[in-house]
Amino acid sequence: MSLTDAEAQAGPRRPAPPDPAVLAAVEAAVPGISRARVSDRLGRAHDASHYLLTPQAVLVPESAGQVAALMRAGLPLTFRSGGTSLSGQGVSEHLLVDTRRHFRGIEVLDGGSRVRVQPGAVLRQVNARLAAYGRRLGPDPASESACTIGGVVADNSSGMTCGTHANTYRTLESMVVVLPSGTVIDTGAPDADARLRALEPALAQGLERLRDRIRGNPESVRRIEAQFAIKNTMGYGLNSFLD
Ligand SMILES: Cc1cc2nc3c(=O)[nH]c(=O)nc-3n(C[C@H](O)[C@H](O)[C@H](O)COP(=O)(O)OP(=O)(O)OC[C@H]3O[C@@H](n4cnc5c(N)ncnc54)[C@H](O)[C@@H]3O)c2cc1C
Numbered sequence: 001m002s003l004t005d006a007e008a009q010a011g012p013r014r015p016a017p018p019d020p021a022v023l024a025a026v027e028a029a030v031p032g033i034s035r036a037r038v039s040d041r042l043g044r045a046h047d048a049s050h051y052l053l054t055p056q057a058v059l060v061p062e063s064a065g066q067v068a069a070l071m072r073a074g075l076p077l078t079f080r081s082g083g084t085s086l087s088g089q090g091v092s093e094h095l096l097v098d099t100r101r102h103f104r105g106i107e108v109l110d111g112g113s114r115v116r117v118q119p120g121a122v123l124r125q126v127n128a129r130l131a132a133y134g135r136r137l138g139p140d141p142a143s144e145s146a147c148t149i150g151g152v153v154a155d156n157s158s159g160m161t162c163g164t165h166a167n168t169y170r171t172l173e174s175m176v177v178v179l180p181s182g183t184v185i186d187t188g189a190p191d192a193d194a195r196l197r198a199l200e201p202a203l204a205q206g207l208e209r210l211r212d213r214i215r216g217n218p219e220s221v222r223r224i225e226a227q228f229a230i231k232n233t234m235g236y237g238l239n240s241f242l243d
Pocket of ligand 1: 079099149
Protein backbone atom coordinates (compact mmCIF):
# COMPACT_ATOMS: atom_id res chain seq x y z
CA MET A 1 0.00 0.00 0.00
CA SER A 2 1.42 3.43 -0.87
CA LEU A 3 0.76 6.82 0.77
CA THR A 4 -1.18 9.50 -1.05
CA ASP A 5 0.73 12.79 -1.67
CA ALA A 6 -1.35 14.51 1.03
CA GLU A 7 -0.57 11.75 3.54
CA ALA A 8 3.13 11.83 2.72
CA GLN A 9 3.24 15.62 3.19
CA ALA A 10 1.31 15.43 6.47
CA GLY A 11 3.97 13.09 7.95
CA PRO A 12 3.31 10.52 10.67
CA ARG A 13 -0.09 10.90 12.35
CA ARG A 14 -0.25 11.71 16.05
CA PRO A 15 -2.92 9.77 17.89
CA ALA A 16 -5.99 11.70 19.06
CA PRO A 17 -5.52 12.97 22.62
CA PRO A 18 -6.87 10.72 25.38
CA ASP A 19 -10.38 11.35 26.73
CA PRO A 20 -9.94 13.62 29.82
CA ALA A 21 -12.96 11.98 31.51
CA VAL A 22 -11.28 8.55 31.24
CA LEU A 23 -8.01 9.89 32.65
CA ALA A 24 -9.93 11.58 35.50
CA ALA A 25 -11.69 8.30 36.35
CA VAL A 26 -8.32 6.51 36.45
CA GLU A 27 -6.82 9.25 38.64
CA ALA A 28 -9.76 9.00 41.05
CA ALA A 29 -9.30 5.21 41.29
CA VAL A 30 -5.50 5.12 41.71
CA PRO A 31 -3.74 8.51 41.73
CA GLY A 32 -0.57 8.79 39.66
CA ILE A 33 -0.92 5.46 37.86
CA SER A 34 -1.44 6.80 34.29
CA ARG A 35 1.24 7.19 31.64
CA ALA A 36 -0.44 9.15 28.82
CA ARG A 37 2.43 10.76 26.88
CA VAL A 38 2.30 10.07 23.13
CA SER A 39 5.50 8.00 23.46
CA ASP A 40 3.96 5.84 26.25
CA ARG A 41 0.85 5.25 24.16
CA LEU A 42 2.57 4.58 20.81
CA GLY A 43 5.13 2.34 22.49
CA ARG A 44 2.34 -0.06 23.46
CA ALA A 45 0.16 0.34 20.34
CA HIS A 46 1.31 -3.00 18.91
CA ASP A 47 2.25 -6.43 20.16
CA ALA A 48 3.47 -9.45 18.18
CA SER A 49 0.16 -9.54 16.27
CA HIS A 50 -0.66 -7.50 13.15
CA TYR A 51 -3.02 -5.13 15.02
CA LEU A 52 -2.27 -1.45 15.72
CA LEU A 53 -4.45 0.04 18.48
CA THR A 54 -3.30 3.11 20.40
CA PRO A 55 -4.37 3.05 24.06
CA GLN A 56 -5.77 6.12 25.83
CA ALA A 57 -3.14 5.56 28.51
CA VAL A 58 -0.86 2.88 29.93
CA LEU A 59 -1.54 2.17 33.61
CA VAL A 60 1.31 0.86 35.74
CA PRO A 61 0.00 -0.64 39.00
CA GLU A 62 2.38 -1.61 41.80
CA SER A 63 0.19 -4.08 43.68
CA ALA A 64 -2.81 -6.40 43.35
CA GLY A 65 -4.66 -3.85 45.52
CA GLN A 66 -4.17 -1.17 42.86
CA VAL A 67 -5.36 -3.57 40.15
CA ALA A 68 -8.43 -4.25 42.29
CA ALA A 69 -9.10 -0.50 42.63
CA LEU A 70 -8.98 -0.13 38.83
CA MET A 71 -11.35 -3.08 38.45
CA ARG A 72 -13.78 -1.67 41.01
CA ALA A 73 -13.90 1.63 39.07
CA GLY A 74 -15.49 -0.28 36.16
CA LEU A 75 -12.89 0.95 33.65
CA PRO A 76 -12.33 -0.88 30.33
CA LEU A 77 -8.98 -2.58 31.02
CA THR A 78 -6.74 -4.76 28.86
CA PHE A 79 -3.79 -6.43 30.56
CA ARG A 80 -0.41 -6.40 28.95
CA SER A 81 2.80 -8.08 29.95
CA GLY A 82 5.50 -9.34 27.55
CA GLY A 83 3.42 -8.32 24.50
CA THR A 84 4.33 -11.47 22.53
CA SER A 85 0.76 -12.56 21.88
CA LEU A 86 -0.05 -13.24 18.26
CA SER A 87 -3.79 -12.50 18.14
CA GLY A 88 -4.05 -8.93 19.46
CA GLN A 89 -4.84 -9.82 23.09
CA GLY A 90 -2.26 -7.34 24.36
CA VAL A 91 -3.42 -4.18 22.56
CA SER A 92 -6.41 -1.88 23.08
CA GLU A 93 -7.85 1.53 22.19
CA HIS A 94 -8.95 1.91 25.82
CA LEU A 95 -6.70 1.41 28.84
CA LEU A 96 -3.69 -0.92 28.90
CA VAL A 97 -2.59 -2.22 32.29
CA ASP A 98 1.12 -3.07 32.43
CA THR A 99 1.48 -5.97 34.87
CA ARG A 100 5.11 -6.51 33.95
CA ARG A 101 7.08 -3.63 35.39
CA HIS A 102 6.32 -4.00 39.09
CA PHE A 103 5.59 -7.73 39.29
CA ARG A 104 8.86 -9.56 38.64
CA GLY A 105 9.37 -11.54 41.85
CA ILE A 106 10.60 -15.17 41.70
CA GLU A 107 10.84 -17.32 44.85
CA VAL A 108 12.07 -20.90 44.52
CA LEU A 109 10.42 -23.27 47.04
CA ASP A 110 10.94 -26.84 48.22
CA GLY A 111 14.30 -27.45 46.56
CA GLY A 112 13.02 -26.32 43.16
CA SER A 113 9.95 -28.57 43.02
CA ARG A 114 7.72 -25.49 43.33
CA VAL A 115 8.17 -21.82 42.53
CA ARG A 116 6.16 -18.72 43.50
CA VAL A 117 6.27 -16.22 40.65
CA GLN A 118 4.74 -12.82 40.00
CA PRO A 119 3.05 -12.28 36.63
CA GLY A 120 5.71 -9.97 35.18
CA ALA A 121 8.59 -12.46 35.56
CA VAL A 122 9.98 -13.54 32.17
CA LEU A 123 9.71 -17.31 31.60
CA ARG A 124 13.41 -17.64 30.77
CA GLN A 125 14.36 -15.89 34.02
CA VAL A 126 12.19 -18.29 36.03
CA ASN A 127 13.80 -21.26 34.28
CA ALA A 128 17.29 -19.79 34.89
CA ARG A 129 16.52 -19.74 38.63
CA LEU A 130 15.14 -23.31 38.51
CA ALA A 131 18.10 -24.63 36.47
CA ALA A 132 20.25 -24.57 39.61
CA TYR A 133 17.92 -27.29 40.97
CA GLY A 134 17.75 -29.28 37.71
CA ARG A 135 14.17 -28.10 37.11
CA ARG A 136 12.18 -26.03 34.63
CA LEU A 137 8.56 -25.02 34.14
CA GLY A 138 6.29 -27.17 31.96
CA PRO A 139 5.22 -24.70 29.23
CA ASP A 140 7.96 -23.95 26.70
CA PRO A 141 6.66 -21.43 24.15
CA ALA A 142 9.24 -20.38 21.56
CA SER A 143 8.84 -16.83 22.93
CA GLU A 144 10.30 -17.84 26.31
CA SER A 145 13.01 -15.16 26.22
CA ALA A 146 10.35 -12.41 26.24
CA CYS A 147 6.98 -13.78 27.39
CA THR A 148 6.02 -13.57 31.05
CA ILE A 149 4.16 -15.73 33.53
CA GLY A 150 1.03 -13.50 33.43
CA GLY A 151 0.70 -13.91 29.67
CA VAL A 152 1.66 -17.57 29.76
CA VAL A 153 -1.05 -18.30 32.34
CA ALA A 154 -3.72 -16.17 30.62
CA ASP A 155 -2.98 -17.83 27.26
CA ASN A 156 -2.49 -21.34 28.75
CA SER A 157 0.73 -21.45 26.75
CA SER A 158 2.31 -24.70 25.71
CA GLY A 159 5.23 -25.26 23.32
CA MET A 160 7.06 -27.92 21.34
CA THR A 161 7.78 -30.42 24.12
CA CYS A 162 5.17 -29.94 26.85
CA GLY A 163 2.28 -31.60 25.00
CA THR A 164 -0.96 -31.55 27.00
CA HIS A 165 0.61 -33.17 30.07
CA ALA A 166 2.82 -30.20 31.07
CA ASN A 167 1.07 -27.15 29.62
CA THR A 168 0.39 -24.15 31.85
CA TYR A 169 -2.86 -25.57 33.22
CA ARG A 170 -1.09 -28.78 34.31
CA THR A 171 1.82 -26.81 35.82
CA LEU A 172 -0.20 -24.39 37.96
CA GLU A 173 -0.85 -25.19 41.61
CA SER A 174 -2.64 -22.00 42.64
CA MET A 175 -3.05 -18.33 41.74
CA VAL A 176 -3.88 -15.01 43.34
CA VAL A 177 -6.65 -13.60 41.13
CA VAL A 178 -8.28 -10.17 41.03
CA LEU A 179 -11.90 -10.57 39.91
CA PRO A 180 -13.78 -7.94 37.87
CA SER A 181 -15.52 -6.73 41.06
CA GLY A 182 -12.10 -6.12 42.68
CA THR A 183 -12.35 -9.15 44.98
CA VAL A 184 -8.93 -10.76 45.48
CA ILE A 185 -8.85 -14.56 45.90
CA ASP A 186 -5.81 -16.73 46.63
CA THR A 187 -6.91 -20.08 45.23
CA GLY A 188 -4.22 -21.82 47.33
CA ALA A 189 -5.72 -20.65 50.64
CA PRO A 190 -7.58 -23.36 52.58
CA ASP A 191 -10.71 -21.15 52.70
CA ALA A 192 -10.58 -20.10 49.02
CA ASP A 193 -13.85 -21.83 48.03
CA ALA A 194 -15.66 -20.51 51.10
CA ARG A 195 -14.39 -16.97 50.41
CA LEU A 196 -15.51 -17.15 46.77
CA ARG A 197 -18.98 -18.37 47.81
CA ALA A 198 -19.27 -15.63 50.45
CA LEU A 199 -17.88 -12.71 48.44
CA GLU A 200 -19.02 -13.65 44.94
CA PRO A 201 -22.13 -15.81 45.38
CA ALA A 202 -23.44 -15.33 41.83
CA LEU A 203 -20.08 -16.21 40.30
CA ALA A 204 -19.58 -19.27 42.56
CA GLN A 205 -23.11 -20.53 41.89
CA GLY A 206 -22.73 -19.96 38.16
CA LEU A 207 -19.49 -21.96 38.07
CA GLU A 208 -21.03 -24.77 40.10
CA ARG A 209 -24.04 -24.87 37.77
CA LEU A 210 -21.77 -25.12 34.72
CA ARG A 211 -19.67 -27.83 36.40
CA ASP A 212 -22.77 -29.89 37.27
CA ARG A 213 -24.25 -29.43 33.80
CA ILE A 214 -21.07 -30.72 32.17
CA ARG A 215 -20.53 -33.59 34.61
CA GLY A 216 -24.18 -34.64 34.32
CA ASN A 217 -23.97 -35.03 30.55
CA PRO A 218 -21.90 -38.07 29.48
CA GLU A 219 -21.69 -36.79 25.89
CA SER A 220 -20.19 -33.45 27.11
CA VAL A 221 -17.71 -35.34 29.28
CA ARG A 222 -16.67 -37.57 26.39
CA ARG A 223 -16.28 -34.65 24.00
CA ILE A 224 -14.31 -32.46 26.41
CA GLU A 225 -11.99 -35.32 27.34
CA ALA A 226 -11.36 -36.06 23.65
CA GLN A 227 -10.81 -32.38 22.74
CA PHE A 228 -8.43 -31.63 25.60
CA ALA A 229 -6.39 -34.80 24.99
CA ILE A 230 -5.12 -33.09 21.82
CA LYS A 231 -2.94 -30.02 21.70
CA ASN A 232 -4.68 -27.59 19.37
CA THR A 233 -7.83 -27.03 21.45
CA MET A 234 -8.80 -23.37 21.87
CA GLY A 235 -11.39 -21.43 23.86
CA TYR A 236 -12.42 -21.72 27.48
CA GLY A 237 -10.70 -24.40 29.58
CA LEU A 238 -13.84 -26.47 30.11
CA ASN A 239 -11.65 -29.44 31.06
CA SER A 240 -11.13 -27.84 34.47
CA PHE A 241 -14.77 -28.65 35.33
CA LEU A 242 -13.92 -32.34 35.08
CA ASP A 243 -10.89 -32.24 37.43
C1 LIG B 1 8.09 -15.88 18.28
C2 LIG B 1 6.92 -16.33 19.12
C3 LIG B 1 6.80 -17.69 19.42
C4 LIG B 1 5.71 -18.15 20.19
N1 LIG B 1 5.62 -19.48 20.49
C5 LIG B 1 4.60 -19.94 21.23
C6 LIG B 1 4.52 -21.33 21.53
O1 LIG B 1 5.35 -22.13 21.13
N2 LIG B 1 3.47 -21.74 22.30
C7 LIG B 1 2.52 -20.85 22.76
O2 LIG B 1 1.60 -21.27 23.47
N3 LIG B 1 2.58 -19.52 22.47
C8 LIG B 1 3.59 -19.05 21.72
N4 LIG B 1 3.67 -17.71 21.42
C9 LIG B 1 2.61 -16.80 21.87
C10 LIG B 1 2.96 -16.00 23.15
O3 LIG B 1 4.29 -15.71 23.24
C11 LIG B 1 2.67 -16.76 24.38
O4 LIG B 1 1.38 -17.24 24.31
C12 LIG B 1 2.87 -16.01 25.71
O5 LIG B 1 2.16 -16.71 26.65
C13 LIG B 1 2.40 -14.57 25.82
O6 LIG B 1 2.97 -14.02 27.02
P1 LIG B 1 3.21 -12.45 27.21
O7 LIG B 1 3.84 -12.23 28.54
O8 LIG B 1 3.93 -11.88 26.04
O9 LIG B 1 1.70 -11.94 27.27
P2 LIG B 1 0.91 -10.71 26.53
O10 LIG B 1 1.07 -10.87 25.06
O11 LIG B 1 1.41 -9.43 27.14
O12 LIG B 1 -0.51 -11.02 27.03
C14 LIG B 1 -1.14 -12.25 26.69
C15 LIG B 1 -2.54 -12.31 27.25
O13 LIG B 1 -2.43 -12.42 28.66
C16 LIG B 1 -3.16 -11.39 29.30
N5 LIG B 1 -2.39 -11.04 30.49
C17 LIG B 1 -1.08 -10.69 30.56
N6 LIG B 1 -0.72 -10.48 31.83
C18 LIG B 1 -1.83 -10.70 32.59
C19 LIG B 1 -2.10 -10.63 33.97
N7 LIG B 1 -1.15 -10.31 34.86
N8 LIG B 1 -3.35 -10.92 34.39
C20 LIG B 1 -4.33 -11.28 33.51
N9 LIG B 1 -4.13 -11.35 32.19
C21 LIG B 1 -2.90 -11.07 31.73
C22 LIG B 1 -3.26 -10.27 28.26
O14 LIG B 1 -4.40 -9.47 28.47
C23 LIG B 1 -3.40 -11.08 26.99
O15 LIG B 1 -4.75 -11.49 26.82
C24 LIG B 1 4.73 -17.23 20.64
C25 LIG B 1 4.87 -15.86 20.33
C26 LIG B 1 5.94 -15.42 19.58
C27 LIG B 1 6.05 -13.96 19.26
